[in-house]
Amino acid sequence: MTTATLTPPATTPTTARPARRSWFSDVWLVMTRELRPVVREPFSVVFGLIQPLVFLGLFGPLLVGSVGESGLSGADVWQWFVPAILVMTTLFGTSTTGSNLQFEMQTGAHERMLVTPLSRSSQLVGRSLKELVPLTAQAVIVVLVMLPFGFRADPVGGVLGILMLAVLGIGIGSLSYALAIAVRKQEWMFWVVQQTVLFPLLILSGMLLPLEGGPRWMQVASSVNPLRWVVDAERALFAGDLTASAVAAGWVAALATAALGLVVGVRTIVRSTD
Structure with a gap:
């Protein structure tokens, strides 16, 4: 009598499926990648403060000395000037970030990023969100430096201003x-x-000098400059006037700029082949 031996059915190896990635995780990955050099060498954040601090140290006293001609009261000069310098820091710092991408294109790092599983749109958005950290750090430093000189910052308005x-x-x-x-x-x-x-x-944003005394064509040109509305909003926010109409106009200008930048940037990087 023989005993039947049961042989288990042969199993075929299955190919492991790659874990599905979300677009938000790709954005986070790119953002943290871009932040690592900033964390390792925070000197770049401090270096970005040289220009605004020079303006505050050299141009500010000239503005204080000419308050009679500019129409500003001496006590409110810093309240008028410091928020504008924060906008200037944002403008100068973020408008040059493309040079970092140029360096990556020269070294081939950008091309290697394009062939990764990361979506191209997440690469652009992640790079852009990375700017939040140095911008916030620089704005806080400028405000703290100017407090002993008489600058007064409303806490809630200051936080909203930095967010804008x-x-x-x-x-x-x-x-x-x-x-x-x-x-x-x-x-x-x-x-x-x-x-x-x-x-x-x-110049047409009214950061450095009031535009009310300028020629009519400059006033008209400044009215279509989104930075003009952001500058006015920052002055109102840091003064604690949270419900001013200038604040609403500033948010519209900032959000419109962000939407335009992201749309143009994403379309450009998606179409990029090199």
Whole structure:
């Protein structure tokens, strides 16, 4: 009598499926990757403060000395000037971020990122969100430095003001990245366009001097400059006037800039082939 032996059915090896990634996890991965150099070398954040501190230290006293001509009261000069300098820090810092992408394109790091499973849109958004950290740090440092000189910052308004600057910075940074990709074969064009656009926006925003005494054409041009509305909103927020109409206009300008920057930036990087 023989005993039947049961042989287990043969099993075929199954191929492990890669874990599904979400778009938000890709954004987080890119953002943390971009932040590592900042954490390792925070000197870059401090270096970005040189220009605004020079303006505060050299231009500020001149503004205080000419308050009679500018229409400002001496006690409120810093309340008027410091919020504008915070916007300037955002403008100067984020408008040059495209140069970092240019360096990565030169070294081939950008191309290696494009062939990873990370979605291209998440790469742009992650890079842009990374700007929140240095912007916040720089704004806090400027405010703390100016407090002993008489600058008064409303706590709630200050937090909202820094948040508005972060939203604005996302938009400007995205446009800077898009510009770097668009002129990747003519890198010198990045600085030509950046400088050509930067200074008219700066002057027509009323950051440095009031525009009320300027020619009519400058006042009309400033009315369509989104930075003008953000500057006015920052002054109102840091003064504690949270319900001012200028605050609402500033949020509209900052959100519109962020939306435009992200749309243009994502479309540019998605179409990028090099």
